[in-house]
Amino acid sequence: MKIGVIGGGQLGRMLSLAGTPLGMNFAFLDPAPDACAQALGEHIRADYADQDHLRQLADEVDLVTFEFESVPAETVAFLSQFVPVYPGAEALRIARDRWFEKSMFKDLGIPTPAFADIQSQADLDAAVASIGLPAVMKTRTLGYDGKGQKVLRSEQDVTGAFAELGSVPCILEGFVPFTGEVSLVAVRGRDGETRFYPLVHNTHNSGILELSIASTDHPLQSLAEDYVGRVLKQLDYVGVMAFEFFEIDGGLKANEIAPRVHNSGHWTIEGAECSQFENHLRAIAGLPLGSTAKVGESAMLNFIGEVPPVDKVTAIDDCHLHHYGKAFKVGRKVGHATLRCADRATLDQKISQVQSLIKAV
Amino acid sequence: MKIGVIGGGQLGRMLSLAGTPLGMNFAFLDPAPDACAQALGEHIRADYADQDHLRQLADEVDLVTFEFESVPAETVAFLSQFVPVYPGAEALRIARDRWFEKSMFKDLGIPTPAFADIQSQADLDAAVASIGLPAVMKTRTLGYDGKGQKVLRSEQDVTGAFAELGSVPCILEGFVPFTGEVSLVAVRGRDGETRFYPLVHNTHNSGILELSIASTDHPLQSLAEDYVGRVLKQLDYVGVMAFEFFEIDGGLKANEIAPRVHNSGHWTIEGAECSQFENHLRAIAGLPLGSTAKVGESAMLNFIGEVPPVDKVTAIDDCHLHHYGKAFKVGRKVGHATLRCADRATLDQKISQVQSLIKAV
Numbered sequence: 001m002k003i004g005v006i007g008g009g010q011l012g013r014m015l016s017l018a019g020t021p022l023g024m025n026f027a028f029l030d031p032a033p034d035a036c037a038q039a040l041g042e043h044i045r046a047d048y049a050d051q052d053h054l055r056q057l058a059d060e061v062d063l064v065t066f067e068f069e070s071v072p073a074e075t076v077a078f079l080s081q082f083v084p085v086y087p088g089a090e091a092l093r094i095a096r097d098r099w100f101e102k103s104m105f106k107d108l109g110i111p112t113p114a115f116a117d118i119q120s121q122a123d124l125d126a127a128v129a130s131i132g133l134p135a136v137m138k139t140r141t142l143g144y145d146g147k148g149q150k151v152l153r154s155e156q157d158v159t160g161a162f163a164e165l166g167s168v169p170c171i172l173e174g175f176v177p178f179t180g181e182v183s184l185v186a187v188r189g190r191d192g193e194t195r196f197y198p199l200v201h202n203t204h205n206s207g208i209l210e211l212s213i214a215s216t217d218h219p220l221q222s223l224a225e226d227y228v229g230r231v232l233k234q235l236d237y238v239g240v241m242a243f244e245f246f247e248i249d250g251g252l253k254a255n256e257i258a259p260r261v262h263n264s265g266h267w268t269i270e271g272a273e274c275s276q277f278e279n280h281l282r283a284i285a286g287l288p289l290g291s292t293a294k295v296g297e298s299a300m301l302n303f304i305g306e307v308p309p310v311d312k313v314t315a316i317d318d319c320h321l322h323h324y325g326k327a328f329k330v331g332r333k334v335g336h337a338t339l340r341c342a343d344r345a346t347l348d349q350k351i352s353q354v355q356s357l358i359k360a361v
Numbered sequence: 362m363k364i365g366v367i368g369g370g371q372l373g374r375m376l377s378l379a380g381t382p383l384g385m386n387f388a389f390l391d392p393a394p395d396a397c398a399q400a401l402g403e404h405i406r407a408d409y410a411d412q413d414h415l416r417q418l419a420d421e422v423d424l425v426t427f428e429f430e431s432v433p434a435e436t437v438a439f440l441s442q443f444v445p446v447y448p449g450a451e452a453l454r455i456a457r458d459r460w461f462e463k464s465m466f467k468d469l470g471i472p473t474p475a476f477a478d479i480q481s482q483a484d485l486d487a488a489v490a491s492i493g494l495p496a497v498m499k500t501r502t503l504g505y506d507g508k509g510q511k512v513l514r515s516e517q518d519v520t521g522a523f524a525e526l527g528s529v530p531c532i533l534e535g536f537v538p539f540t541g542e543v544s545l546v547a548v549r550g551r552d553g554e555t556r557f558y559p560l561v562h563n564t565h566n567s568g569i570l571e572l573s574i575a576s577t578d579h580p581l582q583s584l585a586e587d588y589v590g591r592v593l594k595q596l597d598y599v600g601v602m603a604f605e606f607f608e609i610d611g612g613l614k615a616n617e618i619a620p621r622v623h624n625s626g627h628w629t630i631e632g633a634e635c636s637q638f639e640n641h642l643r644a645i646a647g648l649p650l651g652s653t654a655k656v657g658e659s660a661m662l663n664f665i666g667e668v669p670p671v672d673k674v675t676a677i678d679d680c681h682l683h684h685y686g687k688a689f690k691v692g693r694k695v696g697h698a699t700l701r702c703a704d705r706a707t708l709d710q711k712i713s714q715v716q717s718l719i720k721a722v
Contacts, residue, residue: 020686021378023668040401286672295656310383
């Protein structure tokens with residue numbers, strides 16, 4: 001079976017590492033000459049709107065999936081004429097746009113921060129009057145890793161903010177005094193079977209994920225599964241989805257979904273019986289889903305900007321390096337480490353060891 | 362770091378799957394147009410004696426390693442002029458030739474079956490008179506998976522046996538009434554640090570490995586480590602080596618070594634903290650060695666001739682498929698499954714489930 005992936009970054013790379021042992025081959029459509037997935041599959045170097053090359057991809061592969069949710073709707077529609085596409089156009093339409101996304105959560109009875117659609121500075125002023133400050137203004141589309149966002153703390157921040165974010169459609173979200181950020185990675189098969197990984201505690205820095213720790217018997221696990229299950233069913237979703245929540249007052253408020261394998265699920269490569277990457281491929285290929293059970297106590301630490309010296313990372317017991325083979329650049333995710341330990345105390349100690357390496361670079 | 366591999370079959374493929382997350386790239390020199398490792402690295406399609414292409418490989422990579430031990434000595438000597446080669450020429454010289462191999466065991470005080478060098482039918486007749494029947498005659502070089510061997514049970518089998526195996530240098534080995542076959546996979550770093558995986562029980566069928574089960578606290582573990590340690594030191598070995606033993610009367614007799622990652626170590630991909638593939642790469646790259654500790658109870662079952670339907674293999678809990686992407690052919694190793702279970706009883710049950718699939722194809 002040959003899988004086409006729109007995007008050829010580290011997620012595509014890890015999909016191929018998981019799928020090759022299942023007997024799959026991969027083709028990545030990505031305009032970047034140095035797309036790091038090309039080490040592990042065919043690289044079709046083309047723009048995401050290039051219909052000739054999209055057609056070539058569709059002709060070569062059995063099905064198509066995505067590495068990122070901001071893929072143009074036209075790309076999905078075009079491909080869908082020729083080849084099965086998972087997740088489907090509706091899931092991408094919703095996930096691509098924060099307004100659609102939050103509106104869907106509301107319709108499904110999933111708590112969210114207060115939010116409002118912003119099409120102008122006047123909309124923003126009205127929304128701030130209603131929701132209050134502090135609040136976060138985000139572009140409806142194309143934001144990631146803290147980009148396309150502005151925290152509004154005072155009236156001064158509000159003035160001209162719409163123009164500052166490019167005078168594009170935005171969403172205003174009320175500030176949530178959260179006690180933690182958690183994500184639930186789920187997978188749903190073509191037949192509707194659904195499995196959930198354990199909730200993951202996430203720590204961000206400047207909007208970029210730094211640390212994920214897989215939980216054990218989290219008290220909010222079943223509530224999170226209920227919420228995510230509603231979305232998966234609503235979208236008739238196929239594949240892996242990550243759902244980010246704010247943890248607040250012993251409850252959850254929905255932040256956003258990612259209709260794809262997700263950074264907060266990278267720990268599953270070693271830390272779960274079947275990784276999010278293998279499970280995404282199993283789901284879209286119509287294979288039985290794999291176990292989402294944990295193997296030991298696990299955490300994931302991102303390497304941002306650069307990977308610490310490989311001999312230092314590999315010297316840490318229980319540590320598994322995932323180097324993406326990308327050029328080092330400030331703020332860029334260039335690798336991660338998974339820790340898989342026998343117990344939580346050891347895990348915490350190893351997290352500190354890896355953090356020391358990160359600080360040293 | 363770019364690694365050159367002589368040979369581009371499943372071992373090369375699994376080396377790349379293990380090394381890519383360490384930030385390594387791979388080039389495989391293999392004459393086969395369909396070498397299955399080419400999905401995961403550059404394929405230099407050339408004969409192993411083709412000096413132009415060997416030179417190209419040497420120029421492109423940081424170091425060279427091998428997928429099989431019968432690589433010509435001239436190839437190793439040629440490459441060594443331009444690039445570090447691990448394991449070294451001496452290890453390959455010994456491992457390639459059963460006479461050198463058994464003689465080294467004897468010199469190092471490691472018990473072996475009785476053996477004799479056979480250069481003619483007269484040598485064979487004399488050796489049979491001394492060693493007795495039954496015995497096994499094997500070509501000194503190029504044998505694998507039961508090929509290049511003949512079991513001699515009666516005087517009738519002895520007649521003309523030298524010509525039958527091609528009138529090439531052979532070795533005669535006395536029959537060993539073994540109770541089991543075990544192998545020890547070891548890894549030795551450039552600095553001499555050595556680690557051992559748990560002893561593995563192997564079951565063969567017609568000379569081809571069918572099933573490997575990793576042991577727990579095997580009573581012969583330390584004896585095996587002593588023997589293997591002697592060989593590693595003698596050869597100043599760098600990389601992974603597999604050492605096959607006959608288990609007999611509560612002791613061990615050396616059968617043979619493989620100076621490379623080995624089929625009986627495939628279970629380590631999921632079943633050990635750091636796989637034999639990653640540890641081989643760590644060793645030759647001068648990185649710290651990884652833990653050889655088991656994760657759960659593990660076994661490996663080979664898929665020979667064909668891989669059972671992927672949806673059936675993936676439906677078995679605790680089962681990890683490794684499809685080599687090779688054309689199916691009778692007697693050919695085309696994949697394997699690793700089982701990693703919480704306890705031995707579950708493992709035995711899962712082994713039966715996989716065996717049922719194998720019998721059904």
